[in-house]
Amino acid sequence: MHPGCTVQELVDRVAGKWSVCIMVAAADGPIRFTELERAITGISRRMLTLTLRNLERDGMLVRTVYPTVPPRVEYSLTPMAAELHAALLAITTWAERHRADVAQAREHYDARTTA
Amino acid sequence: MHPGCTVQELVDRVAGKWSVCIMVAAADGPIRFTELERAITGISRRMLTLTLRNLERDGMLVRTVYPTVPPRVEYSLTPMAAELHAALLAITTWAERHRADVAQAREHYDARTTA
Numbered sequence: 001m002h003p004g005c006t007v008q009e010l011v012d013r014v015a016g017k018w019s020v021c022i023m024v025a026a027a028d029g030p031i032r033f034t035e036l037e038r039a040i041t042g043i044s045r046r047m048l049t050l051t052l053r054n055l056e057r058d059g060m061l062v063r064t065v066y067p068t069v070p071p072r073v074e075y076s077l078t079p080m081a082a083e084l085h086a087a088l089l090a091i092t093t094w095a096e097r098h099r100a101d102v103a104q105a106r107e108h109y110d111a112r113t114t115a
Numbered sequence: 116m117h118p119g120c121t122v123q124e125l126v127d128r129v130a131g132k133w134s135v136c137i138m139v140a141a142a143d144g145p146i147r148f149t150e151l152e153r154a155i156t157g158i159s160r161r162m163l164t165l166t167l168r169n170l171e172r173d174g175m176l177v178r179t180v181y182p183t184v185p186p187r188v189e190y191s192l193t194p195m196a197a198e199l200h201a202a203l204l205a206i207t208t209w210a211e212r213h214r215a216d217v218a219q220a221r222e223h224y225d226a227r228t229t230a
Contacts, residue, residue, distance in 0.1 A: 059220025080213050087205035094202050098195050105174025 018043055018051040019060075023077060023085050024092075026061065030074040060084070133158055133166040134175075138192060138200050139207075141176065145189040175199070 018040070025031055025039045037048060052075060055061040060081040066072040077085060133155070140146055140154045152163060167190060170176040175196040181187040192200060 057221055057224040058217050059224075060217075080216055083213075084206070084209050087202070087209050090202035090205055091199070094199050098198075101195055102173050102175075106172055109172040109174075 016051075018047060019055060020088055020092075022048075022051060022055060022075075023060070023081060023088065026075055026077050027082070027085050030064070030076040033073050033075070036075070055081070131166075133162060134170060135203055135207075137163075137166060137170060137190075138175070138196060138203065141190055141192050142197070142200050145179070145191040148188050148190070151190070170196075 021040045021043070022036060025036055031039075033048070033052075036052075037043070037045065040048065043051075052061065052063070056063050056075075059078055061075045062078055064074045064076070066074070136155045136158070137151060140151055146154075148163070148167075151167075152158070152160065155163065158166075167176065167178070171178050171190075174193055176190045177193055179189045179191070181189070
């Protein structure tokens, strides 16, 4: 088994599409449910709830309920999640830098294989 | 839209379970199909073929066919993929370091919520 794969389950879990979006959105400080809902394009309320619960269960997010009326609920990254966020940034930076290269590679490949 | 999400499609693609395993396996130098098949536990021949083709199409892998009998086929990372591999290592290092913390967080969460 390759070292990159032994931890694959965990990587899949925390680096999933919606988890990454939530961690990016929460990176600058505590964020509310409704703010997350607005910030993350295309996520359903159900999927947001589920992903938040999984991240909280994994020790990545702390959920704080303030006893206001209606109760205010905020999510913030744990130190462990903040570390992961830094590592994820390296990936998204890579993706931003190479997006055009990948598009070009696909064009070349498709031109070659359909010729 | 959050910056971490604009490139999400690309991240999903290249950071998918099997893609990561293949890039880890190819990180030390050119690797053959049969070696990949042995190195990556649980991958089917069909899924390996498909993932290799996608990575080649994305400009992440170079496929070289040597005119031996039978032909020898080797895959190697492109410079762009080697860069991504370095970034992925930060994620897997994180996951290795925090695997136990996540397991413990889950236990605590489950104990709290089923109590």
